[in-house]
Amino acid sequence: MADLKTIEDAFDFVQEVGICTIFSGKARDVQSLWDAVDLPDSDGQTKWGQRVEAVWAWKTELPTFYPDDIFYGKIKGGHAVLMSMEYFRETHYPKHARPVSSCRELAQQVYEIVRLSPGTTAEVRREAMDRFGCSKSRFETALKELQISLNVVRLNEPDLKNDTWVPFEEVYGELELEAPAQ
Template sequence: MGVPSSSEAELGQARANRWWVRGRRVGSIERAAGFIGDVGFAVLFPAPRAVVPSLWEAVAGEDEEPFGAGMGTNEQRVWTWKDELPRRGLAWYGAFLAGRGSFLSPELLSALYPGAGEPTDHLALDLSPAAHEIADAIAAEPLPSATLRALIGDRSRYQRAITELQRNLLVTTAGVHESGSGWPAALITLTCHQFDVGGGTDHTFAAARFVDTMLATTPGKLARAYRWPVAQARARLNELVHTDQATFDGTRYLRR
C-alpha cells in the first residue's frame, strides 16, 4: 500500500495507523515486541525532534502525556519493558534515534550492526578510551551501570562513553540489577552477547525498512536516523526506486 502525498495531514493520519497509535493498545510485553518487530524502530517516549514511532503512544495513545500524573500503569509498563525486551532478546534498546532511548527489532539491528559479532568489535571503531574500557569490562559478563560508572570514575565521562557505544549499537541492556535501595541499576551487556549479530550488515534492507515505516522521507532524515552520510542515504533510497521498492515525487521518497 502506498502513502497519501497530497498533504501533511494525510501523511500524519497514515503514520498514526502505521505506528499503532490508533486501534488496539499494546498491553503486554509480547505485543510490545510485535509492535517493534512491525515498525522496526521506535523511541521509548515521543519527542518533537524525533518524528518516529514511539512505544509510549502504542501503549497509551496519542493524547496521553507520559508522567502527567506520576508513575502510572502505562509508565510502569514501558519503563520495565525497556530493560526486559532486550533481556529476552526481543528488541535492542539504547540511545540511538535522535540520541533518545530507542528500540530496534532484531532484524533491523542485524542489518545495521557494524561489526563481526565479536567482543572485540569496539577495537575497530574510533571510540573514546572510556568507551573501550567499558566494552572490555563487560566482555566477560553484564555489569550494572553503577559499577561501570565507578570504573570510569566520572559520571559525565561515563555517560558520554556509554552513549558512544549505544550509538554504534555495541551495547544494550540485559535486565536490571537490584541494589537493595533506590532504583535498580540497568545491567549493561555487549550487543553481540544478547543478539545474533555480525556479518549481516544490509544497508539497502535498512533503508527499505525506514521508508516502509516512515511512509515518506528524505535522504537527510534517513541519514540522521541511522547516522549515515547523506550521500549514502540518497544512494540507498535511489536503489529502492530502481528496484520498485519506493517511488520519488521530486521531493520525498515514498513507500510503494
C-alpha cells in the same frame, strides 16, 4: 497501529514499525512507544500512573521475553529504542556498528572495564571514575557512545533489577550480521 494497552500490543507495534523510541518523540522519523500507548496517566500502582508504569516495564520486558524478536539499544542523540530483530539485522546494524577503536578514549577505556568484568551501570561508573578520574557526565556520554556504536548492550535477563552491561558480541555474537559499512 496505536492505542496500545498490553505488552502483546507493544510487541506487535515494534514489529510493525521496525524501530521506536521508548519515551522521546524527538528522534527524526522514529515513532514513539509512549505516544502509541493508550493507558491513563493516573490510577497506577505508583504515583507515576499506568502509562508510565507500562512503558517503563515494557522497555525491559520486551527484549527479555522476546530476545529473538526485539532489540533494545540507543541511537544517535542518545534516544533509547526498541527495534525488531529484522530491522536491527537488515538496517540498523550495517549502518551504525563501529569498532570500539573508532570511539573516543574514555569510551574505549569503559569498554575494557565491561569486557573484563561486566557490571551494572553503577559498578562500571564507579570503576571508571576511580581509574580514569572522569565525571559522572563524561562516563554517561562514554557509555552512550558504546551503546550507539553497538559495542556494549544491556543484558536481558529476567532476574536483573539494574541495567547490566556486557560486550555486544556476548549477547549477539551468534547473529548473522552483515559487516558494517566502513
